[in-house]
Amino acid sequence: MQDWSWHRRAFASVAGAPIGWLLLFFIVPLAIVWAYSFGQNDGLTNIRISGTFANYAHAIEPLYLGIFLKSVAVAALTTAICLAVGFPVAMAIAFAQPKWKPWLLLLVMLPFWTNLLIRTYALLSLMGTRGIANGGLEKLWNGSSHVSALLGFGAFHAFEPVPLLYNNFAVIFGLVYVHLPFMVLPLYAALDRLDKSLIEASLDLGAGHFRTITRIVAPLAAPGIISGLIITFVPALGAYLTPDLMGGTDSQMIANVIERQFKRANDWPFGAALSFLLMYATFILIALQAMRNKKAEARS
Template sequence: MEDWRRTPLVFWVTSLPPTLWLVVFFLIPLALVWVMSFGELDGLIDIKITGTLANYARALDPLYLEVFGKSLVFAGFTTVISLLVGFPVALAIVFASPRWRPILLLLVILPFWTNLLIRTYALIAVLRVRGFANFSLEWLWDQGNTVLALMGLGSYQLLGDRFEPLELLYNNTAVVIGLVYVHMPFMILPLYAALERLDRSLIEAALDLGASQFRAFLTVVVPLALPGIISGGILVFIPALGSFLTPDLLGGTDSQMIANVIERQFKGANDWPFGAALSFLLMYLTFAALTVRALVNRRAERRGGA
């Protein structure tokens, strides 16, 4: 790590381009937006930087706090559901035969090869009233009725007199389903990385010492996969928190997330200073989530867990 001291020229030459890139395309625009968040509109397009805190005060209005809260809840649900679904998947991949493992991993990352917009529209085709989910349910309903008729119970209409399609789209559930679908690989991959490193004989030792499969899972697998769980959680939570496309396309009128509101400030409402303030509040929330991870990690290290 100290090598760069001996060859400073190489160090500067190699680190200069990325540093410049970051400064020009990331730090400077970010700083501009930050400065903008302390300004106010002057006429239709001009923005005067007055150092006002009015944008932040407005962002703390219950109306927006509710959207922030809703975004946190959506992102939280997305993270928990991704973890609950992703953990068994990651375990299955780890325990699959070496021949199958790359194929299963490929299936996990396959959705990345398709544009998010297309995937989201595909999900609409699945979830809408006359979509594949409801078609399947209707088919099941038909089969159920056939069975009942065969049993001589056909006239009682135990399953209702006609099939009622479920309202799966344009509500909060649709948003969470969409978010889970989009972010699942970000959960599975770090979990896989953590579980793959796990020494199998640790699980065998737990079983050998009398633990049930479930007990061994809870007391050995989960604690040792904790770094993967935290990484996966962060990788899902942060992008989910800032999601904009998924709630826009799959959500109803009351399932808007904070990114949708921000987008509207920059476009429809043409209120850049307020949009900037909301953006930075979202960023502070993200930092808070990262801090929590750092704290948990440090505690895990102090306990000696690797």
């Protein structure tokens, strides 16, 4: 059977519009921003492309490099938590009865039906000083204090709200909440294709559940695990809304610094340099994954 792509007219008619759209609305704007990273401000509104690397040199200064490394650490911790939480969830869905799988997947994908901004404000109402979480803790505290007083141990001091917002904990919690479905879905896709007889054989031979998961399930699901790690880590690294709304002054990530350069500081060349440093890091991750896949295919 001949590859249809050899029919150039048919291939061009089908691929022409998407390629043109990609070039016009993605490649060209990206190239303009990349050119800005080698420029400098010439007045308030003009940018002169001078070919300078001063913006990149400024971007790797200790202040901004520290923020970038902190963003990497926050994204890595978010990804690790998503993996620890998402793997059991994906296993539960993969090994559930067929009639329940669509409903369980629906619950995982349900957050995508609501705008991210609305979900973030819902978290703010949940974790605020007078929010639902602190309200529940206050009722529990007051109830315990009342019981303690009745038993003669004396009442507790007044309840002080737990600072759940505007710190690093809030940022990581919000990022895990937002990106957990990105981890669960590729994990489920990999686990659902596993040969269940291998797992049954491992259990029958006395390996135990934990050893079966670490020695059989995890290696066979490695492609899905790696895909989930990348799909979760990359958007978490460039997250802007969650740190902006839920983080404090010490919880800002590199995307928030980039936003300030474009909007408040009006330093587009420096903001472009920071943006492309983030993009270079993303490309490196994707390239490493592609190289790993090629090595795996060569071995097989």
